[in-house]
Amino acid sequence: MYVADSRAGTPAPASADGAVRHPAGRRRAAVAPTVLALGTVSLITDVSSEMVTAVLPLYLVAGLGLSPLGFGLLDGIYNGFSAAVRLAGGHLADRGGGRHKWVAGFGYGLSALCRPLLLVAHALTPIGLVLAADRTGKGLRTAPRDALISLSSSPESRGRAFGVHRAMDTAGALLGPLAAFWILRVTVDGYDAVFTASFCVAAVGVLVLVLFVPGGPARPTAAPAQPPTSTSTSTSTSTQPPAPSPSPSPAPAPSSAPIPAARPTLRAAAGLLRGRELRGITVCALLLGLATVSDSFVYLLLQRRLGVPDRWFALLPLGTAAAFLLLAVPLGRLADRVGRRRVFLAGHGALLAAYTLLLASWHGPALPYAVLLLHGGFYAATDGVLMAAASETVPESLRSSGLAVVQTGQALARFACSMLFGAAWTLWGDRTALLASTAALAVCAAWCFVSLRPARETAA
Amino acid sequence: MTLRLRVLVLAGSVAVLAAVALAAVLHASARADRRDRARPGGPEIASGRVTLTAHGTMVFRSTAWGPHRDELTAVPAADPSGPRTPSGVTCLRFHAAAGTGVCLQAVHGPVSDTYRAVVLDAHLHVTRRYDVPGIPSRARVSPSGHWAAWTAFVGGDSYAGTGFSTRAAIVNIVTGELIGSLESFRVVEDGRTRHAPDRNFWGVTFAPDDRTFYATLATGGRTHLVHGDLRTRTVTILRANVECPSLSPDGTRIAFKKRVPGLPADAPWRLYVLDLRTGRETPLAERRSVDDQAVWKDTRTLVYALPGDYGADLYAVPSDGTGAPRRLSTAAVSPAFLP
Numbered sequence: 160m161y162v163a164d165s166r167a168g169t170p171a172p173a174s175a176d177g178a179v180r181h182p183a184g185r186r187r188a189a190v191a192p193t194v195l196a197l198g199t200v201s202l203i204t205d206v207s208s209e210m211v212t213a214v215l216p217l218y219l220v221a222g223l224g225l226s227p228l229g230f231g232l233l234d235g236i237y238n239g240f241s242a243a244v245r246l247a248g249g250h251l252a253d254r255g256g257g258r259h260k261w262v263a264g265f266g267y268g269l270s271a272l273c274r275p276l277l278l279v280a281h282a283l284t285p286i287g288l289v290l291a292a293d294r295t296g297k298g299l300r301t302a303p304r305d306a307l308i309s310l311s312s313s314p315e316s317r318g319r320a321f322g323v324h325r326a327m328d329t330a331g332a333l334l335g336p337l338a339a340f341w342i343l344r345v346t347v348d349g350y351d352a353v354f355t356a357s358f359c360v361a362a363v364g365v366l367v368l369v370l371f372v373p374g375g376p377a378r379p380t381a382a383p384a385q386p387p388t389s390t391s392t393s394t395s396t397s398t399q400p401p402a403p404s405p406s407p408s409p410a411p412a413p414s415s416a417p418i419p420a421a422r423p424t425l426r427a428a429a430g431l432l433r434g435r436e437l438r439g440i441t442v443c444a445l446l447l448g449l450a451t452v453s454d455s456f457v458y459l460l461l462q463r464r465l466g467v468p469d470r471w472f473a474l475l476p477l478g479t480a481a482a483f484l485l486l487a488v489p490l491g492r493l494a495d496r497v498g499r500r501r502v503f504l505a506g507h508g509a510l511l512a513a514y515t516l517l518l519a520s521w522h523g524p525a526l527p528y529a530v531l532l533l534h535g536g537f538y539a540a541t542d543g544v545l546m547a548a549a550s551e552t553v554p555e556s557l558r559s560s561g562l563a564v565v566q567t568g569q570a571l572a573r574f575a576c577s578m579l580f581g582a583a584w585t586l587w588g589d590r591t592a593l594l595a596s597t598a599a600l601a602v603c604a605a606w607c608f609v610s611l612r613p614a615r616e617t618a619a
Numbered sequence: 620m621t622l623r624l625r626v627l628v629l630a631g632s633v634a635v636l637a638a639v640a641l642a643a644v645l646h647a648s649a650r651a652d653r654r655d656r657a658r659p660g661g662p663e664i665a666s667g668r669v670t671l672t673a674h675g676t677m678v679f680r681s682t683a684w685g686p687h688r689d690e691l692t693a694v695p696a697a698d699p700s701g702p703r704t705p706s707g708v709t710c711l712r713f714h715a716a717a718g719t720g721v722c723l724q725a726v727h728g729p730v731s732d733t734y735r736a737v738v739l740d741a742h743l744h745v746t747r748r749y750d751v752p753g754i755p756s757r758a759r760v761s762p763s764g765h766w767a768a769w770t771a772f773v774g775g776d777s778y779a780g781t782g783f784s785t786r787a788a789i790v791n792i793v794t795g796e797l798i799g800s801l802e803s804f805r806v807v808e809d810g811r812t813r814h815a816p817d818r819n820f821w822g823v824t825f826a827p828d829d830r831t832f833y834a835t836l837a838t839g840g841r842t843h844l845v846h847g848d849l850r851t852r853t854v855t856i857l858r859a860n861v862e863c864p865s866l867s868p869d870g871t872r873i874a875f876k877k878r879v880p881g882l883p884a885d886a887p888w889r890l891y892v893l894d895l896r897t898g899r900e901t902p903l904a905e906r907r908s909v910d911d912q913a914v915w916k917d918t919r920t921l922v923y924a925l926p927g928d929y930g931a932d933l934y935a936v937p938s939d940g941t942g943a944p945r946r947l948s949t950a951a952v953s954p955a956f957l958p
Binding site for chain 1: 711752
């Protein structure tokens with residue numbers, strides 16, 4: 160297994176990415192400042208993007224008088240493009256010179272610039288293009304951002320770092336709609352005000368990234384690409400000397416010779432999947448993604464099978480988000496203690512339980528809450544935790560590319576699943592379709608349980 | 620850059636951006652005050668009561684600026700641009716027949732707006748309430764006043780989600796029974812059950828027999844006119860490319876909007892009338908794209924809304940393809956003609 164951060168024996172270069180640095184004798188910092196900065200950026204950006212998402216249907220129908228049907232027709236084509244963008248973003252960020260920050264910053268900036276464009280786009284085609292550009296920005300930034308989180312946390316606290324980031328991200332997603340509907344309440348047809356405010360919020364997010372996320376020249380390929388000789392105790396990064404200045408200092412040349420396999424070339428990125436560990440995780444993410452029914456179907460199933468009244472329908476995603484928000488940090492910490500793959504698989508166990516509850520013939524009043532709690536728990540146990548788990552298998556110099564590969568595999572698999580599930584629903588009805596997904600999820604989870612062999616995992 | 624400088628830059632930028640956002644909100648909120656004041660030259664306001672049994676009136680949602688904006692409003696059908704009698708009842712969409720109305724309203728909740736449909740008696744008192752799961756689009760009451768239907772857009776809920784669907788509901792006003800979605804009806808094509816993927820229904824229109832209705836069914840990227848049966852709970856596919864049907868009072872013709880090839884994607888429709896006996900389609904004299912479920916003012920005239928300076932304006936056009944469209948009323952949508 161690659162354990163990129165277990166640089167036992169070699170003097171670790173000062174982290175250019177703001178890794179947890181705590182002077183000897185001081186209490187260990189909870190989470191690296193870079194992670195908090197990135198969490199703040201995500202929180203602010205999610206407020207901005209969810210403001211738009213929340214009012215968009217209303218804007219199209221009531222504001223512009225457009226008929227939004229058929230709007231999602233290009234989703235299939237766009238998902239393929241989005242995957243390519245994600246991989247490109249991951250690769251570009253790895254090409255050295257501290258590009259993680261700037262590729263992510265470009266992605267955030269692109270999305271921010273889309274908001275004022277919504278003020279002038281008044282027809283379906285331009286609005287579709289603006290949304291596509293917005294999602295391109297999101298695709299570009301995700302892998303470099305997750306790589307930054309991963310590179311700036313010590314291996315034994317990565318689960319927690321991702322948990323903190325995801326919790327902040329979700330908090331933003333919860334606040335966005337509140338802000339948007341508040342603006343609509345105090346105005347008349349205040350969509351222009353929503354879009355303007357959303358742009359201002361997004362601009363603050365980009366500023367926080369530019370000002371407070373350290374970029375600087377990335378260290379040259381410092382990661383050992385050969386399997387470690389000992390189990391990872393990984394204390395080296397957490398005992399680095401404190402950086403003298405808040406601004407990132409140029410990294411000294413590494414003492415170890417660069418390993419060709421880890422040089423961030425396109426070929427190296429493409430060769431990542433030859434590594435057994437990353438391939439194992441990617442295949443599992445893909446298989447489990449193929450059995451992960453998309454959120455909208457889960458809410459439809461909740462409504463149809465458990466009889467959730469129409470007026471609560473719009474609030475169901477809030478239930479999932481709230482559970483995600485509350486559980487992201489505890490489950491991230493748990494992943495650090497008991498093993499990320501174990502928690503990742505347990506998260507799919509929660510999803511399996513949610514499916515089972517949806518299939519159950521017993522309909523208690525608490526059932527929808529239980530399903531939403533399990534659904535949010537599934538995200539909390541899998542979203543950031545998967546990135547933490549994948550980080551262990553990719554050398555630092557290819558971290559962003561590696562995470563992009565895993566994310567892309569998962570995203571494409573989930574997209575395929577929603578097409579398949581939709582077709583199954585049509586052919587066999589909701590119960591049978593869900594039964595099939597449940598069976599598929601159970602089989603995939605069992606397979607991953609064996610193939611990932613969490614027992615072998617080095618829990619910190 | 621030192622930390623202090625960076626914090627200062629951030630604080631300064633946040634102050635500027637917050638000012639911009641606040642200015643945008645204040646500007647949009649001043650719009651509310653402007654729109655609550657009547658404009659010179661706007662429609663005259665008459666006093667009186669609005670009822671759904673007053674013969675020879677048109678009841679509609681007035682979008683004219685002033686204190687009665689968005690209220691149900693009555694005018695004499697013979698003088699649709701004449702003085703407006705407001706009712707105090709606010710609706711987004713409305714329709715009425717036989718002394719019964721259906722009014723689709725927004726309910727301002729603590730988190731976001733939700734929507735509901737209320738059934739109104741002849742004196743505009745609410746007799747029944749139903750939740751509407753999305754943004755209201757179409758509303759209809761059957762000629763007998765015993766049934767009502769509405770359509771809502773249900774938006775996507777994922778990040779930048781772009782998938783929309785429609786939900787068409789039908790309610791028996793007499794018993795209160797609600798059919799939450801037409802998707803529960805069996806779809807029949809050429810005598811066989813069709814398992815239609817991604818079914819979407821919208822634009823219901825009722826026949827006088829309290830059993831038959833027509834609607835649009837979209838599936839597989841195409842729209843269809845369907846004939847519905849409330850007793851057998853089936854819909855039968857009749858023909859393709861028909862949206863928002865509206866059955867004539869004599870039950871012989873259907874006005875609808877048709878997607879015509881070669882038109883821009885944002886304005887793809889033309890108004891047509893279909894003769895149910897001969898199957899012949901007649902294009903109407905309106906050359907603009909109409910995105911509305913037209914209503915029959917009488918057996919010879921159709922009324923529909925087009926975007927206008929204050930929301931929408933109502934136009935009338937002969938139903939036989941002759942003549943020319945003429946503007947009936949400005950700042951008005953969702954008309955119902957009480958014969």
